[in-house]
Amino acid sequence: MSSPDEQVLRWAVRAAAPSARVVSATGMRAGGNPWLLRLAGAGSTCEVVLKTGDAAADLDRRQLLTTVAALELAVGHALPAPRLIAADLDGSAAGTVAVLMTVLAGSSKIPRVASAGRLRALGAAAGALASVALAPRPGLELRTRALYDMDFAAWRTSAGTSHLLARAEEQIASLPVPDGELVLVHGDLWQGNTIWIGDSCSGMIDWDAAGAGSPGIDLGTLRSDVALFFGSSPLASTGLPAADEVLTGWQQAAGRPAEHVAYWDAAAALCTVGDMDYCLPGDLLGEVGRPDLNAELLTARRDAFLAAALDDLDSW
Known part of the structure; x- marks a missing residue:
């Protein structure tokens, strides 16, 4: 270019x-x-x-x-x-x-294997945002989901959806957006927008979707993201899946339990379309250091994460 x-x-x-x-x-x-x-x-x-x-x-x-x-x-x-x-x-x-x-020192490359410490540090980065109470204001308007400027429902109509995504869309639409405090949300907090030195997070970048919203927006996005990149199997060191290590880090940093986790997990998964190749194409995966992944695996991991969230929502 x-x-x-x-x-x-x-x-x-x-x-x-x-x-x-x-x-x-x-x-x-x-x-x-x-x-x-x-x-x-x-x-x-x-x-x-x-x-x-x-x-x-x-x-x-x-x-x-x-x-x-x-x-x-x-x-x-x-x-x-x-x-x-x-x-x-x-x-x-x-x-x-x-x-x-x-410029923030460090790298945004995503490792093939993540330690529990790194995953908890990722959750803690979002937990730090949850301490910043914020009323909507010019430039930082109310946000009710990640990537506010993208119409994912329309994208699924054109690019393709799935039975599971359609079920999730219907279920989320039938529920009110959870009430609660409004805080600073990043709005696009996936691992590619974090910078690392070893297992220490030196910062978050690309703030153009930020605003005032539920802390669950960023937490759900991160949990969905690590489920995609690392799967849902428990880590050998702790016995917890990657997404739950993020939750632990968030709660430690925020100093309180997270609320409505299943809702925000499902909402995060709805920021995708049927085929994950549209969301995380091969060139982007290579750019962030994960050419080992492919659309078929990412789609299966997304579906497993979303199905678990919907099962939890059914018990509300």
């Missing part, structure tokens, strides 16, 4: 290091936006992350507005997230809407 244009690069340099120059601009998602910029000048180098959007696209502007609002809130609560350097939300200075952020 092409690199960012010169105007937005000049804007980024002025904001981050006025005496520096751009040495490289590396695409961080499928070779494109966002961009990792390496800046050099006065005998030193630094790296920053540049995320851009189309100034004429309402969704791009809303997502970057949300990113700015979330990062500003995160720094006020000492949450592990990039720090905001600068933002141009109308494109008047950068030539396009743009946000400039610090």
